[in-house]
Amino acid sequence: MATEQKKSIRNLLQDKNIRYVFVAYFVTFMGTAMAPIAMAFGVLELTGSTKDSAIVIAAPVIASIAVLLLGGVIADRSSRQKVIISADSAALLIQLAMAYLFLSEQATVPLLTGLMLLNGIAIAFNAPAASGFIIQLVDKEDLQSINALLGTARNLALILGAALGGVLVSVVGAGWTIFLDALSFGVSALLVYLVKPKQQIKSESESILLDLKLGWGEFIAHKWVWVIVVQFAFVVAANEAIIGLIGPAVALDQLKGAEDWGLVVSAIGVGTLIGGLIGFRLNVRYPMRFATFCVLVPGLLPIALAFPLPLYGLMLIAVLEGIGWQLFGVLWMTTLQTKIKPHLLSRVCAYDYIGSVCLAPIGIILAGIFYESMGFRWVLLAAALVIILPTVFALFVKEVWFMQLDEPVID
Secondary structure, eight states: OHHHHHHOOHHHHSSSSHHHHHHHHHHHHHHHHHHHHHHHHHHHHHHHHHHHHHHHHHHHHHHHHOOOOOOHHHHHHSSSHHHHHHHHHHHHHHHHHHHHHHHHTTOOOHHHHHHHHHEEEEEEEEHHHHHHGGTTTOOOGGHHHHHHHHHHHHHHHHHHHHHHHHHHHHHHHHHHHHHHHHHHHHHHHHOOOOOOOOOOOOOOSHHHHHHHHHHHHHHHHOHHHHHHHHHHHHHHHHHHIIIIIIIHHHHHHHSSSSSHHHHHHHHHHHHHHHHHHHHHHOOOSSSSHHHEEETTTTHHHHHHHHHTTTTHHHHHHHHHHHHHHHHHHHHHHHHHHSSSSSGHHHHHHHHHHHHHHHTTTHHHHHHHHHHHHHHHHHHHEEEEEEEHHHHHHHSSSSHHOOOTTSSSOOO
């Protein structure tokens, strides 16, 4: 990548706006790292069924798919900052309600599913707004640096949050763990409110439908974008099933439960932290080629779980997976922010998110069904193939292989 890194970590953090966003990322992702562990084990303890757990875990993904495009349009048309604050505030209230249900022993699968659907709507408004908000914080030459920095915040949070989540679920239960996650959204909303970003570039249009059409036109104009999004529809489906459902179930059956799975997820966080630090200085000529190779690494974890390897072996592979995820994320987001027109960025990110997660509910539900009928080993090996095969296919696409950040895209 030919982009020169203009600012160090210290220089970036001297900016008050970036410090606020850094801490906001840290607290929300720390809570978010605890929440899936709490929800998965909470539902498994409630009903003992991976099918029930799959329904609850898949609910927010289904909801986010339904409204992501609207979230992207609103973020581009209005204020990304205000959208993030509103979404975080809504997530605070929803998580508090879920915590109350667990703590009062009134939790049921239908109630949790309904609240998780609402949580997915909040996520759908937050994600595209947050991606576009970054370009209002720094100059173009510092995009890779801030993406790596915010990735570091996210990864530190994953390390601490996943480990803490496993311990908290074992000691105080799912309810209090989800309560702490709720508080993290309140802190994030306050910090984002304090940020003073650069003026948002907006485009005037006549209707939401026209805005969606313009965003779609920009999305399909770049072949490397939609090819990788199609790839990730399969990759995310498999990964969500592994991290959110099959992994916790295997941990209960083959390992020592929530604490061991918390350590594995924490190891992914360690890897993403390492990847974030590498991302500050990473300089590759073909960013999407390199990034796509990185996605092959996560295919190793389901293979390791299928046998399974001892805990230390799983944690080592999880570290490598984290490095791969983070390097891909830094290069992907930097390339999007560089190549996509600024006033269309949130909409393109919305198409990215919706395409990437569209198969996740199906993957989670099928994993829950086949886990009980076929056993964990075959499900995990199938998940590994679902990650590896589309990734290999993407590498054969010319625009993915040859596109350079400092040259026009070959489309």
